[in-house]
Amino acid sequence: MNKILYIEDEKDIGQWVYEHLEEKGYQVVWLQSGEKAFSNMEEIDLVILDVMLPGLDGFSIGKRIKREREDLPILMLSARSAVEDRLEGLQFADDYLIKPFHPEELVARIEVLLRRYSKHTPDSLVFQHLKVYPRENRIVDTRADREIILTGKQFKIFQYFLMNANQILTKEQIYEGVWGESFMEGDKTLMVHIRHLREKLEDNPASPTIIETIRGIGYRMKS
Secondary structure, eight states, rough: OEEEEEEEEHHHHHHHHHHHHHHHTTTTEEEETTTTTTTTTTSSSSEEEEEOOOOOOOHHHHHHHHHOOOOOOOEEESSOOOOHHHHHHTOOEEEEESSSHHHHHHHHHHHHHHHHHOOOOOOOOETTTTTEEEETTTEEHHHHHHHOOOOOHHHHHHHHHHHTTTOOOEEEHHHHHHHOOOOOOOHHHHHHHHHHHHHHOOSSSSSSSSEETTTTEEEEEOO
């Protein structure tokens, strides 16, 4: 699961972008200023940065980020569309998107930047009859050459399994990794999502061979 640092002080647009990216399967850290932007930077895969911010502006923050992590892609967001503003941003940033924008355009630009900077992600992975393209966020059923479409939450669960393939995972680990909250015993939310996920991925959902149930512990995705 790619982790995005998003710095935006406008609460309405910030909440809108945050929720959309979370639905798309990204883990998003949303800050309303650059004050704490430089902590845990090694965990971040991409930065989305507004230009107009309280305190340090986006240009100053972005330049410092690039000095500290040259390999970290930065996408600037701004209502400032003047050519000189775009040129200043593109001196250090990898892309510059002008507000207002369509959320799907934002996601498309994020995916391009993540693919461009990816060094270790394989082109594809095979799980029985599934072929997974991590850089493209695609899953294909090779028997029918058919793309499998997952909901945002289903994809986040699948990504978590993918990052921990062939490992036994407890329900607590999966829930906390995907929802970012503590698991409450008796909560059926995860079980319901995995049932629906199996209906899309498994040859026989009643007898799953890709996402196995490990009785008394949790689940495991087998390659």
